Amino acid sequence: MAALHFSQALLPDGWAQGVRLTLADGRIAKLETGVEPAAGDERHATALPGLPNLHSHAFQRLMAGLAERRLGPDGDDFWSWRELMYRIVGEIAPQQMAAIAAMAFVEMLEGGFTRVGEFHYLHHQPDGRPFDDPAEMAVALAGAAAETGIALTLLPVFYAHSGFGGQPPQPGQRRFVNDLDGFARLLEASRRALAPLPDAVLGIAPHSLRAVTPEELAALVGMAAGPVHIHIAEQVKEVADCFAWSGARPVEWLLGAQDVGERWCLVHATHMTDAETARLAASGAVAGLCPVTEANLGDGIFPAVDYLAAGGRFGVGSDSNVRIDAGEELRLLEYGQRLIRRQRTVLAAADRSNGRSLFEAALAGGGQALGDTPALKVGAVADIVALAADPLGAGDAALDRWIFANGRVDGVWRAGRRLVSGGRHIARAAVERRFHQAAMQLLG
Incomplete structure (x- = not known):
């Protein structure tokens, strides 16, 4: 099991502060709000559902x-x-x-x-x-x-x-x-x-x-x-x-x-x-x-x-x-x-x-439309997007600054597995290399 702590997270009923998500088998096994991070928790700023x-x-x-x-x-x-x-x-x-x-x-x-x-x-x-x-x-x-x-x-x-x-x-x-x-x-x-x-x-x-x-x-x-x-x-x-x-x-x-x-x-x-x-x-x-x-x-x-x-x-x-x-x-x-x-x-x-x-x-x-709605709740698949830390991004402002200003995605978990870190996919280098090879074969 792994635990992620977020300063704030957008839950189905709105924003919550001090949110700790415990992940197991690709899902959110436990969700706590209003808590401080525990030893060993990964710490992040803002969590959104994917x-x-x-x-x-x-x-x-x-x-x-x-x-x-x-x-x-x-x-x-x-x-x-x-x-x-x-x-x-x-x-x-x-x-x-x-x-x-x-x-x-x-x-x-x-x-x-x-x-x-x-x-x-x-x-x-x-x-x-x-x-x-x-x-x-x-x-x-x-x-x-x-x-x-x-x-x-x-x-x-x-x-x-x-x-x-x-x-x-x-x-x-x-x-x-x-x-x-x-x-x-x-x-x-x-x-x-x-x-x-x-x-x-x-x-x-x-x-x-x-x-x-x-x-x-x-x-x-x-x-x-x-x-x-x-x-x-x-x-x-x-x-x-x-x-x-x-x-x-x-x-x-x-x-x-x-x-x-x-x-x-x-x-x-x-x-x-x-x-x-x-x-x-x-x-x-x-x-x-x-x-x-x-x-x-x-x-x-x-x-x-x-x-x-x-x-x-x-x-x-x-x-x-x-x-x-x-x-x-x-x-x-x-x-x-x-x-x-x-x-x-x-x-x-x-x-x-x-x-x-x-x-x-x-x-x-x-x-x-796609037959699956992500949500940050117990039992849901752990599809989580972490926005980069922003001192001005409290509550709705986090979404406003991501969408309309210079906010950026910092981390992404899909089914509990971290795939994006520091805004970069863990397999980007290899995928990009193969993409460029295919592009050159097809486009010359």
């Missing part, structure tokens, strides 16, 4: 920072970025996938994320043929999670079409595409791939309404009991194309066609009417917001004020992994709302600071 990262494409970490040139004479947007992404990642092999994912997972842990929802759609060989094991790439992801220690919610993606109404896939999508029978085999193989990970969660991810038909979507939802994630309403063109196909906007169509509830996560949901916003909030589903990627791709800004006023739930994700930092996702979410409303502290709840409001909402929503 934050879930509800939406990641780990393989896209390969191209971070490599798409910052104008990609066409008529301007650059999501669709031109997507074509470049297809070209860059088209040759990734399983061993390289493991190296790239491990780098992303290391950076997630260093940034305060302790569980990742991997929205995984790079399934097949570069020429589109299936691997002998349909989950070969998922095995690589599971290996990267085991090596780095991050908790994994795997979301195998069903992708069959290039556009609304069942349009045939494009050549650049050949590594993604399955039919329903092939996807059922992939799902079962993915279950086996996760078996060595003790607290892994398996969900399912219809890629988007443009990539599945209504009939396929209905069949997919019944294939798994875990979370259901889907990209939706990220782009204005996507909304227009959906309306031309169905006479309804994407979120409107989905809420009418499926029993969308608490197991669902609608990723992005950027472009909604007031009516769609209210209906999504009332559904109990989670909006999966990725502010850094949404800004990088020029997607737009989610209607967070109206959504939260209607009781909506959200979590945050690193999506394209162009930059991985839990605090920055929360900061940019708030700053986007400030820019469009020309106000300050827009998303703060009445009884707590902005940083705490954002953190607790993302903790609850992200945990719901």
Whole structure:
């Protein structure tokens, strides 16, 4: 058994001082408050539960920072970025996938994320043929999670079409595409791939309404009991194309066609009417917001004020992994709302600071979306983030200064094992070396 002492910790019912956590078998066996550290205790400043990262494409970490040139004479947007992404990642092999994912997972842990929802759609060989094991790439992801220690919610993606109404896939999508029978085999193989990970969660991810038909979507939802994630309403063109196909906007169509509830996560949901916003909030589903990627791709800004006023739930994700930092996702979410409303502290709840409001909402929503909500309480898995000591960081100010100023993550424990010390993952050097080798092989 090991004991950690924190000057303060954010517990489910709020801040507590002088918190001593005794860890055993990867869980919090005992929690004391208002106590002094005992001899031999590790001593730290501020403890938080680990934050879930509800939406990641780990393989896209390969191209971070490599798409910052104008990609066409008529301007650059999501669709031109997507074509470049297809070209860059088209040759990734399983061993390289493991190296790239491990780098992303290391950076997630260093940034305060302790569980990742991997929205995984790079399934097949570069020429589109299936691997002998349909989950070969998922095995690589599971290996990267085991090596780095991050908790994994795997979301195998069903992708069959290039556009609304069942349009045939494009050549650049050949590594993604399955039919329903092939996807059922992939799902079962993915279950086996996760078996060595003790607290892994398996969900399912219809890629988007443009990539599945209504009939396929209905069949997919019944294939798994875990979370259901889907990209939706990220782009204005996507909304227009959906309306031309169905006479309804994407979120409107989905809420009418499926029993969308608490197991669902609608990723992005950027472009909604007031009516769609209210209906999504009332559904109990989670909006999966990725502010850094949404800004990088020029997607737009989610209607967070109206959504939260209607009781909506959200979590945050690193999506394209162009930059991985839990605090920055929360900061940019708030700053986007400030820019469009020309106000300050827009998303703060009445009884707590902005940083705490954002953190607790993302903790609850992200945990719901990934099938596991971290908490500092007896019996919970010991997923703990320690912020660096800050003489001005008492109570809510610790979160405000981490998210909005120069606060930093000092230590991270996952299932009771310390993985990050002094802000650096214990395996960073080896993981970074393999990542750079894979990057040079693929990018030259």
